[in-house]
Amino acid sequence: MVIRIMLVDDHPLIREALARLLSIERDLDVVGATGDAEEAVRMAGELRPDVVVMDVDLHGADLKGVDGISATRALLAEHPAVKVVMLSASCSPSLIRDSAEAGAWGYLLKGDPADQIPEGIRAAARGEHPMGVEVARLCRTMGEAGGTGPDALGVEAPSLWPRATPFQRQTS
Amino acid sequence: MRPALVRFALLSLLSGLVVTALAFVAADQLARARSLDNARTQAVQFTNRLAAPLIDAEVRTGTPAGVAQLTEVMTSRMRDGSVQHLRIWDESGRILWSEHPELIGRTVDLSEEVVALFGTREARAELTDLTGVQNSDEQGRALEVYVGAFGSDGQPIVVEIYLPTEPMEDDANAILRGVLPLILGSVALVLLAVLPLALSLGRRVEWALSERGVMMRHALQASELERRRVAEDLHHGVVQELSGLGYTLPVAARHLEPGGDVDTARSLLQVATDLVQRNVQALRSLMTDIYPPDLHGERLGEAVQQVVRTAAHDAGLRAEVRVQEDLDLPLPSARLAYRIIREGVRNVVKHAEAKVVLVDLAAEGAEVVVSVADDGRGPGELPGHSPEGHLGLRLLNDTVQDVGGRLDIRPRDEGGTVLVVRFPVAAAGT
Known part of the structure; x- marks a missing residue:
């Protein structure tokens, strides 16, 4: 089965490089790419992707437009079956928490080894929750700081792709 | 009190x-x-x-x-x-x-x-x-x-x-009665004479202290803004491009394996090479932002030429830079002039939609006059759409006023916008 992928990132260079990277994987098919949040929602309806790779800092340097977390919320409101994997150059507890609350399925980091992108997309398609190493570490400390402990969060070990993660789909 | x-x-x-x-x-x-x-x-x-x-x-x-x-x-x-x-x-x-x-x-x-x-x-x-x-x-x-x-x-x-001893005590009292009013009167007179001076001195000291506090705050705000810009430039520029590089190189490697397409690999490596070169340049210009170059004496002119030409080149603008020959400013004034020019050109690049940027730097009498002009769409909603653009010019305006200068932004007769800043040559530390 081929996984249909849509890329949302305001940096054309990242879109191109990701499309090129994913094009060499036989089981992955990039069906669309855009840098605009509204366009992404519309395209998702048209192209029916399985996984959307979403830039967290979608608005770019000039602070115009919608950020990737709001875009995720908007996209999932219309297409709840899509699995959105966040992709960002940075991660912080608040970004991770906001992404999880928006319904994101996973959180990957730009700058981590390139093979994590196809692996992460496949994991998300299988129903697992891909996380970058730093993201997983932050999730653990967030769990400890919250007093619920790693078990409550379901993060078992500092492994790259824990089977269970703090990401929860919104019940609505 | x-x-x-x-x-x-x-x-x-x-x-x-x-x-x-x-x-x-x-x-x-x-x-x-x-x-x-x-x-x-x-x-x-x-x-x-x-x-x-x-x-x-x-x-x-x-x-x-x-x-x-x-x-x-x-x-x-x-x-x-x-x-x-x-x-x-x-x-x-x-x-x-x-x-x-x-x-x-x-x-x-x-x-x-x-x-x-x-x-x-x-x-x-x-x-x-x-x-x-x-x-x-x-x-x-x-x-x-x-x-x-x-x-x-x-x-x-x-x-x-x-x-x-009564006569002696009476005598002492008589002396005091005679002398004390004189002494107290002269003390009071001296105090009265000194009071206005003391008041004005006190006011000046407090004014100077609060002035210094204000200047310090403006300097900190400006430095905070610079750091935020550097972080944002890194985040939206170099980090993105190097991440792209990280996604590109494995593809090139795959094409170098048996059965791969060597021509594709070659063109991807060329893309990667360009990317690396572009980012080294970007990092170099960020270094200049973090620590401005030597601005002593004639170096100021060179630094201004370079910062304007680099920014204009990156944005596809034509730049004309005129720095008065043998201009020799005290270092704080040179730093302020450099900052004004950098901020001005930054605004032209970001907001003016111009083709040409004109930069002038000269000393007129006891004043430094800096102007940054463009042929773009005019001041309109200047300074800039973004909060960050507002902030840059506002902080610059604060600093210029701190040193007793003034900043004007107005439409140019020929079209476009001109930013003119005049401040005393002997501007205090900025």
């Missing part, structure tokens, strides 16, 4: 008190010296006119008739209070007369100073404590005078006289 003024008022009050206390001490000393003089004169007159003429052989031998006359004269003087105690000694230390009859005829060891007075007409006066004086229950102070004299028989005697 302002602390400097409170300090001034307290110090003034304190010095007023000190001066007044000193006046009291001085008046007392002056009165004491005058009283001792008076007491000596009074005692000498008393001795020579009243006491000594009555000392004769009869008194010396203690004949009641002789002593009786002496007692009558002496007690009459003591009754009016002008003399408190009185003793008359002969050379052997025997008391020839005292107002206490039981003492008459006793011999006492006299001190050296008193012994030395026998055979002279000299007098010694001192302020003494009455407590402990023989046969006296009195407390307080008295003026004690020893007077050397000769009896009517020509034999030396010493008369010890205690005079009351």
